[in-house]
Amino acid sequence: MQEVATRAGVSLATASFAINGTGARKVSEETRHRVQAVAEELGYRPNAMAQNLSRARSSFIGFITDSVATTPFAGEMIRGVQDAAREHGYVMLMANTESDPRTFHDVASMMLDHQVHGVVYSTWYHRQVSTPTGLSGIPVVLANCYTRGDRLQSFVPDEAGGGRAATEILTAHGHRRIAFINSDLSAPATTGRLRGYRKALQAAGIPFDKNLVLTTTPEQEGGYTAGLRLLQLDPRPTAVFCYNDRVAMGLYDALRTRGLSIPQDMAVVGFDNQEVIAAHLRPALTTVALPHYELGYLSLKWLLREGAPTTGEAPEPTRTLVPCPTVERSST
Amino acid sequence: MQEVATRAGVSLATASFAINGTGARKVSEETRHRVQAVAEELGYRPNAMAQNLSRARSSFIGFITDSVATTPFAGEMIRGVQDAAREHGYVMLMANTESDPRTFHDVASMMLDHQVHGVVYSTWYHRQVSTPTGLSGIPVVLANCYTRGDRLQSFVPDEAGGGRAATEILTAHGHRRIAFINSDLSAPATTGRLRGYRKALQAAGIPFDKNLVLTTTPEQEGGYTAGLRLLQLDPRPTAVFCYNDRVAMGLYDALRTRGLSIPQDMAVVGFDNQEVIAAHLRPALTTVALPHYELGYLSLKWLLREGAPTTGEAPEPTRTLVPCPTVERSST
Numbered sequence: 187m188q189e190v191a192t193r194a195g196v197s198l199a200t201a202s203f204a205i206n207g208t209g210a211r212k213v214s215e216e217t218r219h220r221v222q223a224v225a226e227e228l229g230y231r232p233n234a235m236a237q238n239l240s241r242a243r244s245s246f247i248g249f250i251t252d253s254v255a256t257t258p259f260a261g262e263m264i265r266g267v268q269d270a271a272r273e274h275g276y277v278m279l280m281a282n283t284e285s286d287p288r289t290f291h292d293v294a295s296m297m298l299d300h301q302v303h304g305v306v307y308s309t310w311y312h313r314q315v316s317t318p319t320g321l322s323g324i325p326v327v328l329a330n331c332y333t334r335g336d337r338l339q340s341f342v343p344d345e346a347g348g349g350r351a352a353t354e355i356l357t358a359h360g361h362r363r364i365a366f367i368n369s370d371l372s373a374p375a376t377t378g379r380l381r382g383y384r385k386a387l388q389a390a391g392i393p394f395d396k397n398l399v400l401t402t403t404p405e406q407e408g409g410y411t412a413g414l415r416l417l418q419l420d421p422r423p424t425a426v427f428c429y430n431d432r433v434a435m436g437l438y439d440a441l442r443t444r445g446l447s448i449p450q451d452m453a454v455v456g457f458d459n460q461e462v463i464a465a466h467l468r469p470a471l472t473t474v475a476l477p478h479y480e481l482g483y484l485s486l487k488w489l490l491r492e493g494a495p496t497t498g499e500a501p502e503p504t505r506t507l508v509p510c511p512t513v514e515r516s517s518t
Numbered sequence: 519m520q521e522v523a524t525r526a527g528v529s530l531a532t533a534s535f536a537i538n539g540t541g542a543r544k545v546s547e548e549t550r551h552r553v554q555a556v557a558e559e560l561g562y563r564p565n566a567m568a569q570n571l572s573r574a575r576s577s578f579i580g581f582i583t584d585s586v587a588t589t590p591f592a593g594e595m596i597r598g599v600q601d602a603a604r605e606h607g608y609v610m611l612m613a614n615t616e617s618d619p620r621t622f623h624d625v626a627s628m629m630l631d632h633q634v635h636g637v638v639y640s641t642w643y644h645r646q647v648s649t650p651t652g653l654s655g656i657p658v659v660l661a662n663c664y665t666r667g668d669r670l671q672s673f674v675p676d677e678a679g680g681g682r683a684a685t686e687i688l689t690a691h692g693h694r695r696i697a698f699i700n701s702d703l704s705a706p707a708t709t710g711r712l713r714g715y716r717k718a719l720q721a722a723g724i725p726f727d728k729n730l731v732l733t734t735t736p737e738q739e740g741g742y743t744a745g746l747r748l749l750q751l752d753p754r755p756t757a758v759f760c761y762n763d764r765v766a767m768g769l770y771d772a773l774r775t776r777g778l779s780i781p782q783d784m785a786v787v788g789f790d791n792q793e794v795i796a797a798h799l800r801p802a803l804t805t806v807a808l809p810h811y812e813l814g815y816l817s818l819k820w821l822l823r824e825g826a827p828t829t830g831e832a833p834e835p836t837r838t839l840v841p842c843p844t845v846e847r848s849s850t
Contacts, residue, residue: 258590406798
């Protein structure tokens with residue numbers, strides 16, 4: 187699948203949608219044909235390996251999450267793990283712990299009892315986690331989370347790269363007075379996106395102005411109140427990078443109450459490309475996508491790679507940053 | 519859990535949130551204390567049965583869905599199945615088929631190989647399905663879907679009851695000229711919600727006017743265009759029942775372009791109580807909730823009930839309608 191995506195010049199997620207013909211995102215007919223042609227040329231068959239379900243060790247891989255399946259946010263990670271499992275003939279055993287340590291313990295025991303080949307552990311938002319206990323003896327990889335000191339291999343979004351890309355959309359449109367509505371929660375996304383914002387300003391020769399950085403609850407309501415505060419700045423910024431799409435949705439409401447137009451009076455960029463919101467705001471929101479599908483897919487591919495150790499931790503674990511692609515729509 | 523919820527006078531979902539202390543919905547401190555007091559009084563211990571994981575037949579139950587885990591919509595169904603499984607000491611094996619028959623076949627074989635006690639089959643939106651094949655010999659229950667002739671036990675949302683309740687919020691506020699923006703897709707929700715709308719009008723002595731029923735794509739964009747059409751009606755309706763919250767979100771945008779206020783100029787009711795949208799529109803949307811948690815929980819409870827047959831179909835399968843509760847906010 188990775189090779190198909192590269193040769194067709196599309197993302198892994200797009201290649202998967204094009205080949206499997208399902209999923210919520212839309213892929214143009216042209217893209218679908220191109221990807222399918224490449225897949226055929228390369229002899230890609232998603233089910234080829236899945237035929238062989240009996241294996242020396244086990245046909246299972248475990249996927250443990252805090253609440254990825256039950257939170258309407260990062261479900262594409264499940265599709266990524268599932269597709270990679272299928273390509274390798276594994277069946278995914280999945281469990282949500284809802285962050286309850288007892289549930290985690292029960293689930294880990296169950297997975298060891300059933301001799302899973304390895305475990306992908308993931309969280310619904312990007313954060314640091316304690317090293318999962320109770321899984322010794324089998325390989326573990328982290329998706330969308332990491333441990334202090336990176337003692338386990340992990341795949342996480344490149345928040346700083348995404349923040350920089352978001353801001354550069356605005357500098358490329360000629361904006362010089364660009365506000366950033368950041369989250370007031372401590373998280374890698376908060377520090378990373380701010381770092382990216384500053385780097386983009388620097389690259390464009392715009393001095394950093396701390397008055398243009400507001401913090402708020404990273405929800406619609408927070409975006410609304412921060413938006414009203416931001417409109418009192420003099421001179422008013424001409425563009426805003428929002429911590430996430432929900433904040434942008436609240437900012438839209440604040441701008442409307444003042445009769446301001448997007449992007450004429452104020453350009454807006456979000457972050458997350460959250461499915462129910464981003465494409466459906468009016469005007470449709472320019473944003474940066476979280477690579478949920480890729481995080482799931484790449485972490486399981488790493489776990490099942492050729493020559494991987496079959497027990498214990500990886501020899502040289504690293505925190506791999508996965509790019510966050512921009513999605514330009516009508517708000518910039 | 520069911521008994522705790524009943525005695526505390528809350529829904530199953532609320533009882534679960536209060537007891538497990540997690541989940542995206544918020545429960546007031548007062549409710550949490552009340553539910554926890556009842557749970558303590560009844561000696562409810564979520565993990566009590568889960569201690570005993572070894573069973574004569576199997577400790578697994580299967581949960582097969584089309585794309586419930588990967589679509590940001592019905593994830594609460596997973597929590598419902600998971601909680602019921604845990605109460606009975608079962609571990610949930612979950613798989614998404616993404617509506618691919620080959621994947622379904624593989625998953626069903628895997629589940630039979632691992633001697634699951636039974637299977638819950640569910641779909642991300644309420645619809646008719648073919649009787650799942652490849653699962654003979656074990657009990658199967660359907661959640662959020664049903665078969666023609668109801669040959670299997672199923673639990674589905676009471677769409678007509680929900681449509682009636684939505685419309686009755688508007689008649690109770692004195693509205694007489696109430697439009698309905700329905701979906702243009704053929705689905706139980708489309709026919710059921712329309713039936714409920716008509717019943718509510720009839721109960722209020724309001725004659726049905728087919729000009730007040732518009733159909734559209736059940737997305738934000740459809741709500742926007744239908745909203746603009748609706749504003750050309752003369753006299754203009756004073757209230758609108760929308761097929762879903764996404765349509766309501768588009769209608770909000772249409773009303774704003776005409777400078778109309780919600781609910782002063784037009785009252786709006788949605789359907790679904792979709793998490794990212796409903797509570798966060800401005801004004802917050804009055805809507806009707808889909809009972810996803812209950813659909814999952816009740817279906818697995820039925821499968822694991824005392825005296826249930828251990829193989830084959832249920833003796834007298836029925837389609838059980840699960841109520842859709844109203845959630846009143848500020849748009850009515």
